[in-house]
Amino acid sequence: MDKAYDHAIVEDRIYKTWEEKGYFKPEINPDGAPYSIILPPPNANAPLHFGHAMYVVEDILIRFNRMKGLAALWVPGADHAGTETQFVFEKKLKEQGKSRLDYDRDTLYQMIWDYVHENRGGMENQLRRLGFSLDWSRMKFTLDPDIVKIVYSTFKKMFDDGLVYRANRLVNYCTFDGTSFSDLEVVNMEKEGLLYFIKFPIKEGGFITIATTRPETLVGDVAVMVNPEDARYKDLIGKTVILPIVEREIPIIGDDYVKMEFGTGAVKVTPAHDFNDYEIAKKHNLSYPPIIGFDGRMKNTNTELDGLYVKQARVKIFELLKEKDLLEKEEKHHMVIPTCYKCKNVLEPLPKEQWYIKMEPLAAKGIEAVKNGKIKIHPDTFEKVYMQFLENIRDWNISRQNVWGIRIPAWFCEKCSNWEIKDDGAPEKCSKCGSKDLVQDIDTFDTWFSSSQWPFATLMTTHARDYEKFYPTTVMETGYDILRWWVARMIMVGLYATDKIPFENVVLHGLVNDPLGKKMSKSKGNVVNPMELVDQYGADAVRFALIYGTALGHDQALSYPKLEAMRKFSNKLWNMGRFIEMNKPENLKLKTQNLEELKEFATNKTDKEWVEKVASLIKEVTENIENYQFHFAAESLYEFSWHQFADIYIEDVKNRVDENSYVVLVSIYSILLKLLHPFMPFITEEIYQKLPHHGESIMIASWLNNG
């Protein structure tokens, strides 16, 4: 053995061997009970980040259970990541001076398809470099035709069951990305803004001053509203206000929604561009067409405002009001603005027809499944977050105006306005009126709608009988940050579509932050590429550092000293092996013993004690992994290997080594390597292969017995 462990020459070679030998397939344990995890599919065309490196938790579980003899299946996948990918692609277009609007739908789709496929394979190889024992023969992509077909049938089933409906409502619309979003995707940004106090002339004489943060929308107002209890204004209810600039007449109405103490106690009502006003106007039977278009420009005002972007319109209207002396004052105002989670621009509430899913019946089952313990969430503190989300669930807007995604299989009949939903191709004619004048909805599904079906969609389409054998899956492991976006929806949709829970356990890991504890983000420029650390420290050290010293579900700051410590730990392990190899007796006849055999074999009193010690270590590590307390297992292994086994036992045996005690030494070491293998797969395999009488591979060695 070389003097020091060099991960660079070991890892790639070992992974290839594993893959070639088929060790990643559950068929390696044909008689084992099923154990399955579906990998949260990373974006198909983007490199991995530290969130993905945390999937090491899944590899630990898979390797551990495989060694225990279970038919352990870990299914890899790639996500088309609709909004994300189109956003990135459009940025590329912009660099070339182009935009999505320069292409028709099919051309743009094809361009993105080509772009994604040019970049395919990168993240898969990065997962390999991390040592992940994924069954690549079962790899799935969210746009695989068989997956799409399943997504279609789920949608159709929901439609047939009355869970899908189309509604014209205000949606959160990004005029830059050109799509609407669900409530979850809205990022509320706190900002210091201005509250404008504007005098509206009253037809019957005098003025009423309203306070607003959005003066430009006054051209779309339908009313001025006051609290009927408000002594200042109650006599004005029923009178008429003449809107400045557009000179349109609107009523003053009363509604106790208005808080008297805020602003002036009088508020303008813009139904087409504010969620509250939309509800209020509906209640009072008032309406006015939108004055902001999907391009973010003003329209329908018949004034010089038309064609201006909202921001420009605000400046313009400010000037106009000032000219007419209708602007009383502005105050600084702390406000919360809905912004686009991708491009960070301000979202406009705009009225649009979209497909919605009725969530309440689905949520009820999701709540039940966790309450009755069929699905367990680890750590259990996240149950509260889950419940809070499901108990306050709102209907889910699943329409996206993206091109990159699964197109909604809904056809509109131009003749009778009927919607046809099909899961097996375009309908020939309208089932209501027989017309052949059908047009498919141009929208695509929210990526999370198809993702919510991932556990069963994958297993139904990987290998024959996979679904029967491996569904429900054993564990869904992911970052807690997508508990609501993804995990909760998988539970709801999974229960609905398959009538079974999609997984028995939810295991949630924390975030990896930068060394200063700040969230990594591209805009902050503090993103660390996990692959660079794998190059530098080795996959095993990176894996161990991510697990060691951080409780499940807790965030951690990336620590270079810790990575260095774990690299040294690798080297220490290596040198323990090196010592053992160098002290191998000539013509060693006795074979390595498993734990049970060792108990008989060890005759020396000290050796006997060490056999007991390692027996309790096995118990401890096993229990900790089974309880998802990986950091405890990692700490015990680190401490025992280094400060017990190396510092004390090896030092002791050094002076009295004979063939018998040597076998005890090798055997204990071999057990240690096996216990460490789920955490540090590469180095443990490399050393294992050098031990006397070793098995075929440590990967498929038995957790407790020889093999």
Place this chain on the structure above:
RNA sequence: GGAUCCUUAGCUCAGUUGGUUAGAGCGUUACAUUGACAUUGUAAAGGCCAGUGGUUCGAGUCCACUAGGGUCCACCA
């Protein structure tokens, strides 16, 4: 405004159902060692466990409140 997590050694973090002198890694100090060890070993220093009050024979751990930080949710114009 609501929810939730966090505050433990200089730094990054563990501390599992409350139980004798509170732990690890890195860093610091002293000594030793070329040993299986691009090092390692031995030893040491370093902590009113954020604060206050409570429950208890006993609290870092449970409860209440306070202060600071993070995250998530929320339609106050």
